[in-house]
Amino acid sequence: MTNYLIRRFMGMVVVTFLVLTIAFVLVRLAPGDPAALMLGPDATPQDVMDLRASLGLDQPIFVQYLTFVANAAQGDLGRSLFFDNSVTSVLAARAEPTVFLSLFSLIFALVIATPIGIYAAYRRGSALDQSAVTTAMLAASVPSFLTGLIFQRYLATELGWFPASGYGGPDAGFLDRMWHLVLPSITLGIVNSALILRFTRASMLDILGENYVRTARAKGMSERRVVLRHALKNAGIPIITVVGLTFALLVAGAVVTERVFNLPGLGSLVVNAVLRRDYPVIQGTLIVVAILYVFINLLTDLLYLVIDKRVRY
Amino acid sequence: MADTTLSSGTPETAEPEGTGEPGFFRVLLARRSVQVSLVVFLTIAILCLFASLVAPANPDAMSVRERLQGPSAAHWFGTDAFGRDVLSRLLYAGRSSLSIGLSVAILSSLIGVAIGLTAGFFSRLDWPFSRLIDAMMAFPDILMALSLVAIFGGTLTNVVIALSIVYAPRVARIVRASTMVIREMPYVEAARALGTRTWRIMITHALRNIVSPILVQATFIFAYAMLAEAGLSFLGIGVDPETPTWGIMVNEGRQYLDSAIYLILFPGVAISLSVLTLQIVGDALRDALDPHLAKEA
């Protein structure tokens, strides 16, 4: 057990390190001189030279790499080329909509998909099962921007039930801001519920075929108890894993959804950064998101251990 | 001949008893939904492939007089803001979208198989390879593709390469897992006991057994890559707008969301329909290929 934890933790450190390396290499591969880009077309060669020196760009690549890793370890992800600010503060300023959007859509997806997935597995092959599977497949096939745009036009613009876009004004209150997230969250939640539903159903099907479920029935308990007490707890493990994996899907989805609904979140930030070639911001977003992902997966693995007492290596 | 008939060699049954194991295609095509999906997908694919023959108009011919006209007899799917025929553009754009999906599916499978097979078979390489796969998978697909395209530029080739880099680790992970299972199978031990070399074991035993999971995965990647490319193009970061894709058409039509929703609806439905049918076929493939694996391996 301790052995497993140590190995798991070591693995995480290495993965984090690799994430940093990939992010560093990627940006280094970009054509053009970062200093020249930062200063714009009017800069003199002398200006560029000076900036290169102050940014450490004249150092050997290996030294630059070490500095980069050391800085990143202290939370310093460099400065934005576009905003006159550090990447960390730029990211922090845009985090709120993305965090809540992801959270709401995950909750939406879990609330919708888990019970249906469980019931569909239990009533395998029934009309409900078939329609649930088909709907899930459909939901996973429609690009979220299409759903978003259709919602926007009909539910927001025409019916006026929801705000069509934006995040409220600059001085909008918290509730107002959250209200702007409802439609985006549903849009993003639909895609995720498709994945979670299919996964829940599959894990539940596996577990319902297990011998210990047969034992539970032989003990003379109600079907309700068989499913809710004996099967669900075991199905919880794979479901937790998939929730961890959904994180990547949420972030990717958030990028598109924020664009559809004009939300000033990390997704919009990174898209604009790409259009403006603001490499430090792209790099910073990549790093933050990837490390978050690594952490969430560590967390789900630990949760796993708490639920399942079997020693794992 | 007589002496080959051993006292104990009584054949158990004259015929082997594999009774009515339904064939691959019968299982694949058992469901109506799968038949319909195959027909729909192939129709879309063929129409797009022969766009130059079937398209009613030149997809780039502009006509200011005919701008933003809804579906009509002359223009079945209407015209866009430059008066171009939407149906014709849709067919040409489909060619790009589908070929991106297919190329990504093939390329990422090749990379993934190479990595996964190596990691799965050589236990010494497993740890570093697996950590690299983990690190690659920590970047969400669109975000990674976005960055790659931002850095190398938005050409069709770059989008394909970027998406292949994104999906290859997913294939690698599946291949690695299956290879590890197969590596421990008694028939691999039997091969080793016979004196078969490792590379031959990898080809005859490992590769042959992972072909079906890869095929299934490739079908899904085909679908996901089309979705991801559409997402990139919708964000305005995908392929150069000179060669339209369905995603680009949605992006272009977005300004006219309130007045001409058909501009996003047709390409949007085209994407959804292709992705949906691909996924249904992928699922059916899995069912058709899996019973053997599930039962035998």
Add this chain to the structure above:
Amino acid sequence: MNEDTILDVRGLNVRFRGNGRETAALRDVSFSIGRGRTLALVGESGSGKSVTSLALMGLLPPNGRIAAGTLAYRHRDGRVLELTELGEAERRRLRGVQMSMIFQEPMSSLNPLFTIGDQIGEMLFLHESMDAATRRKRTIEMLELVEIPGAARRMDSYPHELSGGMRQRVMIAMAMICKPSLLIADEPTTALDVTIQAQILDLMRQLQKDFGMSILFITHDMGVVAEMADDVAVMYAGGVVEQASVDALFNDTRHPYTKGLLASIPGPWRRRGDRLVPIPGSVPPLASLPPGCAFAPRCGYAEPRCREPVALTRKAPEHLAACILEGVEAP
């Protein structure tokens, strides 16, 4: 139904759906179990012995159904219940209390996420009303009864912390704690080592003496049959081919299949150097059984008449066989 009979199965037919057609898994299975006695149901894989036990418990998988037959069960209060006519809720109230079951796979038949104390105590929670402390006490007593060392401590173990033999003891404790009148044991020792098997068989005999229950013992091992059973029913390809008391079955074998089975077993009782005489061929798939006697294609005594249907007939008092022959010479 005789006063001393606890379960009487008549003409049980079970069918399974699959690949778009229905296959008969059990064909006209009949047997009965006396009070306090052990009936061994013996057969090779595919003979239908496990399906029989699941049908009795009402635990057939969703694609299986009882197509015909009666299952008369004598309740503890003296009533005779027809199991096939009971609703699911009534069947459920019988399970665990009146008839319990233990399975072949002690490794996978316990839920890995609950302690064994939880899983045994759950039986009391389900079927008897008592407070948690009493439940715990009764559970410990039961664990002691099945000879688990350190029972009070073992209560809080998870299944993966126990050996296969210990898990099977836990399964037995769980099945016995509500004192059922019928215990169905489906190959309970097949997955265990021989020395552990001997322990479990001893334990089951002991518990039967203490509790006075009847046992339906399912096995493929003729040695286990000889050791455990009072009566034996031999199954082949979904049907019973011979039923008799254990002595009669081994010493006055009437069916060629039973005879072939006995001749196939190697063991220390044989003369060294004597060849085994295997049954030729293999069990035909259930979906394509030959007409008439299912064993005929492998039978050394087969004749044209064997293509006609053959029913269990009385060959001697309390000795039934489904064969046109009166008997076969001793193996």
Add this chain to the structure above:
Amino acid sequence: MTEPFIRIRNMTKTFGPSSDPVYAVNDVSFDIPKGSITGLVGESGSGKSTLGRSLLRLIEPTSGSTVFDGCDLNSLKAGDLRAMRQRMQMVFQDPVSSLNPRLSVEAIIAEGLVAHGIGSRRTRRDTVASLLEEVGLTADHMRRYPHEFSGGQRQRIGIARALALEPEFIVADESVSALDVSIQAQVLNLLLDLRERRNLTMLFIAHDLSVVDYLCDQVAVMYLGRLMEIGPAADIHERPRHPYTLALNSAIPMPRPGAARNREVLKGDIPSPMSPPSGCVFRTRCAHAREICASGIPSPVEVSPGHYSHCKRIEAIGEN
């Protein structure tokens, strides 16, 4: 004394870290005479399968040696070992997972011939056909796939695969355990016939003492990684001189009603190989165990020619 065909000396295989090794096989030595069938019996955790694989070097033994017809297998380089594999083969336990479901029967049986570059495609096909007939199947079965066969037929295919390279020595690992009794008897008889026809030497690994007793000339009994007793099959059966063999013998359920109802049943569980008892590993379950059994590994005592018992209290285990 002549060199035995196969000589196994001090075979040891550990798993886990070398600082805290788990002994799967611990210091096992015995000989297998040419043309004989040696049975290796033991319960789970006895290390019998690990021993079988270690002596073929399918897994690397931690220490010890196998001398095969005068050739020390452990000193061979990879290439030489590969060549040597033609002479020694293995038949596996599970008739399902030991055959690749994606390969035809022909490809499965010919695999060894292909690996060693023997014959052309045409001659290999002829070889496969005659092997199929030798094991009781027919030549037209070669185009089929494993799932089309019953368990017994698959095991015959596995035997044909092992025979293709015309080996002199075969390790059969629980090769009949997964089969029904009537089929098991067919395969046992097939093995006996093959031994006679091909003058094979065999190591037959099983947990079932009756099967071993039927098939073998010599029987070795293992418990928790160690050898308990070895000797001619008749001796082991009629005059066992180790308490574990006695217990194993008496635990066999006899198909004779009333025969074994008052036998002596071993108490307790098999200890975990991770923490085996000190001294004699069997002492925790042994009715004859005394203080001396707790320290020092019992050395083999020759109780009759070729019959060795690893027990310190051999006098207490009377000749019956």
